[in-house]
Structure formats: C-alpha cells, structure tokens
Amino acid sequence: MRNETISESFALKLMREGKLLMKMHTVKGRRWFVVPGGQVAESVAQRLLERPDVQPFDAGLLPGYDQTFKLSANWRDHTDAARRQRPRELPPAANHITMNEDEMSNDLTNIVNDGWLDVGIEASQRVLRGSLLRFADWNWTVGKEHTPVEKGTQLVAIGVAAGWVKWQGGKPVETRLRQPGKPLPVREELPDLEQLKWEKGADGQFRDPWQETKFVYLIDQRTAESYTFSTSSWGGREAVLHLGDAIARMRSVHPTATPVVALEASAMPTRYGRKSKPVFKIVDWNATDTGNKEDQIIEHAAPLTLSDDEECPF
Numbered sequence: 001m002r003n004e005t006i007s008e009s010f011a012l013k014l015m016r017e018g019k020l021l022m023k024m025h026t027v028k029g030r031r032w033f034v035v036p037g038g039q040v041a042e043s044v045a046q047r048l049l050e051r052p053d054v055q056p057f058d059a060g061l062l063p064g065y066d067q068t069f070k071l072s073a074n075w076r077d078h079t080d081a082a083r084r085q086r087p088r089e090l091p092p093a094a095n096h097i098t099m100n101e102d103e104m105s106n107d108l109t110n111i112v113n114d115g116w117l118d119v120g121i122e123a124s125q126r127v128l129r130g131s132l133l134r135f136a137d138w139n140w141t142v143g144k145e146h147t148p149v150e151k152g153t154q155l156v157a158i159g160v161a162a163g164w165v166k167w168q169g170g171k172p173v174e175t176r177l178r179q180p181g182k183p184l185p186v187r188e189e190l191p192d193l194e195q196l197k198w199e200k201g202a203d204g205q206f207r208d209p210w211q212e213t214k215f216v217y218l219i220d221q222r223t224a225e226s227y228t229f230s231t232s233s234w235g236g237r238e239a240v241l242h243l244g245d246a247i248a249r250m251r252s253v254h255p256t257a258t259p260v261v262a263l264e265a266s267a268m269p270t271r272y273g274r275k276s277k278p279v280f281k282i283v284d285w286n287a288t289d290t291g292n293k294e295d296q297i298i299e300h301a302a303p304l305t306l307s308d309d310e311e312c313p314f
Helices: 008-016 042-049 075-085 108-113 116-124 234-251
Strands: 020-026 029-035 038-040 054-058 068-071 131-136 139-142 147-149 154-168 171-177 210-219 226-231 258-270 273-287 304-307
Touching: 008 020, 008 029, 008 042, 008 068, 020 042, 029 042, 038 042, 131 258, 139 258, 154 234, 154 273, 210 234, 226 234, 234 258, 234 273
Parallel strands: 131 226
Antiparallel strands: 020 029, 020 068, 029 038, 054 068, 131 139, 139 147, 154 171, 154 210, 154 258, 210 226, 258 273, 273 304
16 A cells, blocks of 8 residues: 655645545554555654644543634634744645655645545444444354354454433344543433332333443454444443553553554353353553654563453444
C-alpha cells in the first residue's frame, strides 16, 4: 500500500470548511485523517493539535482520550500568530498529496475523494459493527449461523461503548449510549420503573427491560474484518472495566497502545456447578510512534488475562 498523506495546508483548508481531524483505527494501527479528505502524517497532526484554534470535539469510545478535533469558529484570529511561529510551508505536491517518487500516479484525486472513508465513518457510528461474536459452552462463534471460531484467534480490541439496552419480546428495541466524557445514567433516570409492568423471564420473575450493556469492538488486523462482542452481566462488565484499566495504564507510557487479545475459554465455578466463561487474553500491544517510524510492538509487556461470563444476547 502506498504511503499517501494530504499536506498540512490542504488539511487546514478542509478543516476551515468544517471537516474534522480524527484519529482512527486501521489495520496498520491508529492513524490521523481529515474527514472527509484523507490521511495526514503523524507529525502534521501534532502540529495541527498544537494550534490554539484546534479544539477537542469528541472523546470517542474511551472518555479522557480525545480522538476527534475541529477548528474553532474564530480560527482567523489565530492564523497570523500560527504563521509567525512556524516556517512557511513548501507548496504541496499535485492534488495536495505527498508520496515517494516511484509511487506517483495520475489518479491521486480518487484517493482523497473516492468516498470509502466517509462510508467507514458511517459504519463506525453504529452500535453493532461487523459480525456478532458469541461465546457459549466453551466455544466461540460468529454471525447468525454461529460459525465456529478457533480458540486462540487473535483480534485487536479497538474500542468499547457503554449504554442501556431496552428489551421487549426478546429483542432490543432501544439503546441509550453513554455520551463522551459523561457518566452512564443510573437506572432510576430511565423509564419503565413499575416492576409489575415488566415482562417475566424464564424463571417466572419480573425482568427489568433495561440492561446495562458494554460493547467491545474488535478487528482482525490481517483482513480488517470487524466484530462486536456485547455483555450485560456483572462479570462481563467487570471484565470490560479491567480491560479499560489495563489500556489506560499502558497508555500512560505508550499513548497509542492498543491490545491484541486471544479468544480463550476457562472454567467458572457457580452455584449451579462448573460452567465455562470466555477469556480475553492480552498477548501483545500495538503502538504507533509519535515520530515517522512505522508501527512498533511494545516488547516485554506482561500478558494480562481478562474474562467475561456473558454470552452475547443478540
């Protein structure tokens, strides 16, 4: 794949038109993009972020880690100061794209305006992304056909979302996700508080239609296929919290670290006897350097095993 990025001047031009600077997950790691527009180099993104008129817009899936930025409405007030602080940029290459000489072609415009990046943004805004990943009776499966997934399959955990899902007639009918930077609403802030109006479960007891749920988003870094694993059990939610804590700790040293997890299974003692539970075993960490280096693997990171005792309800 060619190493193609838009220039800093063209990125600024797009942001002045209202486009967003976003850090997105790709099969080669986390990369910066102006959406819609194209990819920007890490060094260019850092210079843009240093501008006082570039402000956080969205924290993404992990609160506290801003991933989307926009140019403030008063960007003109900062333009002169920014120019005095930075050497004048050289004229951009044709079609505002820079690349190696042996990689030049005449169809560069399509790289920026072919529309695929916009479609990817639309897909990333869904609650359920890609194929549904399930676990039951020691086995991992995927999709409506419950196609078996080999134990030990490695995926990159690229994000997580939390929210409340309302169930009715055995199907999810409403989802309220946590807003970036804000706590998840407590149950009492949601409707349907009269228990006598709740549906009954298999045990004959009234079942709260609202289930606190976490969605873990994963991708296969070889094929870019995406998966969603959801959990509404206490053990499952705790597993996601522990995973988030591990990511936060690793990112205190490596800000762009993303875990590679292996799908495993282990025994789980319960009051009903010995059961199985899924295990997310961290086997590696991917990280992108802040310089011009390619993706690097964080070496000597101690593996961390996290479990989830919830079968995907969908």
